[in-house]
Amino acid sequence: MSGTLYGVGLGPGDPELITRKAARLIEKATVIAYPALAGEASLARSIAADLIPETAREIAMNIPMTVDRGPAQVAYDLAAVAVRAELDAGRDVVVLCEGDPFFYGSFMYLYARLKAEYAIEVVPGVTSMTACASVAGLPLSARNEVVTILPAPIFAGSETDGGPARVLEQSDTVVVMKLGRHFGVVRAAIDAAGLTDKAVYIERASTPHEVVLPLSQAPEKAPYFSMILIVKGADPWL
Structure with a gap:
């Protein structure tokens, strides 16, 4: 059986604004994915850092911030490949997203690529x-x-x-x-x-x-x- 993909909203930055459901999923995660700018620390990961298990496998999705949408589309294609491999192996993947996943959130681009193939749950966050x-x-x-x-x-x-x-x-x-x-x-x-x-x-x-x-x-x-x-x-x- 394939794993489940979770898009988890982290809120605007204060770790105390992470919902109880999001915190529970992160604490139990075996695979964590999150967006990051190339060469920089991930803001999403920093918000949830205290909750991420030391044993969790981490996937950093390097997303360029450019006016041209092409490079970011390629980056999400590559991220989808990495996440798909984990899901196909039967492992759940928790994707961290600043704010709310469906309110200008980065998770929606993974969702669009994977929704037809896998079980996905979106956990809303404080916008x-x-x-x-x-x-x-x-x-x-x-x-x-x-x-x-x-x-x-x-x-x-x-x-x-x-x-x-x-x-x-x-x-x-x-x-x-x-x-x-x-x-x-x-x-x-x-x-x-x-x-x-x-x-x-x-x-x-x-x-x-x-x-x-x-x-x-x-x-x-x-x-x-x-x-x-x-x-x-x-x-x-x-």
């Missing part, structure tokens, strides 16, 4: 979005309010299509994720929409390196693991 809302003290939505999530790269074309600008204007709450090198154009769009005073900048939520600031006071550069929350507060919370 970076909800972690950021918590540390910023900003309820994301109430009653019929609309929340829109925007990946920062789409702002690069906002001068021509105007899509992000319309979303900024129309949504009650806007979450802009994966800032990185796109931070400048995102910040300019928010300022042009007159929403800077309602925007909060958060980076590395729930970790020792957490930063929470009004957008007007944010640094000039932002890491990939950062986001902006815009909560217009139309609904009376009290």
Whole structure:
């Protein structure tokens, strides 16, 4: 019989936000897989490090972070081959994923490649979005309010299509994720929409390196693991 593949969400970075189910699976794992940038330590592994058995076989999936999707697709193809070999040998594989596996999570690419052949269980995790809302003290939505999530790269074309600008204007709450090198154009769009005073900048939520600031006071550069929350507060919370 083939093994079972588990996609395990680890939450945004604080090990205490790992769910009990995820912790149990990791502690019992015989094979652990996780994404990593070539030549760098894996963030996913560092979150769960205290739970990983010393006897577990580890598969580091080296995923390049490039604009071109081709290299990453090849990397996931190779990772699927390595994971498939373990599953075919009857061993369960626990794949670690920052945040939630199906919310901008790396696990979804393995899932797409293996779902037709193997039993797979996805264990949800605390998302970076909800972690950021918590540390910023900003309820994301109430009653019929609309929340829109925007990946920062789409702002690069906002001068021509105007899509992000319309979303900024129309949504009650806007979450802009994966800032990185796109931070400048995102910040300019928010300022042009007159929403800077309602925007909060958060980076590395729930970790020792957490930063929470009004957008007007944010640094000039932002890491990939950062986001902006815009909560217009139309609904009376009290």
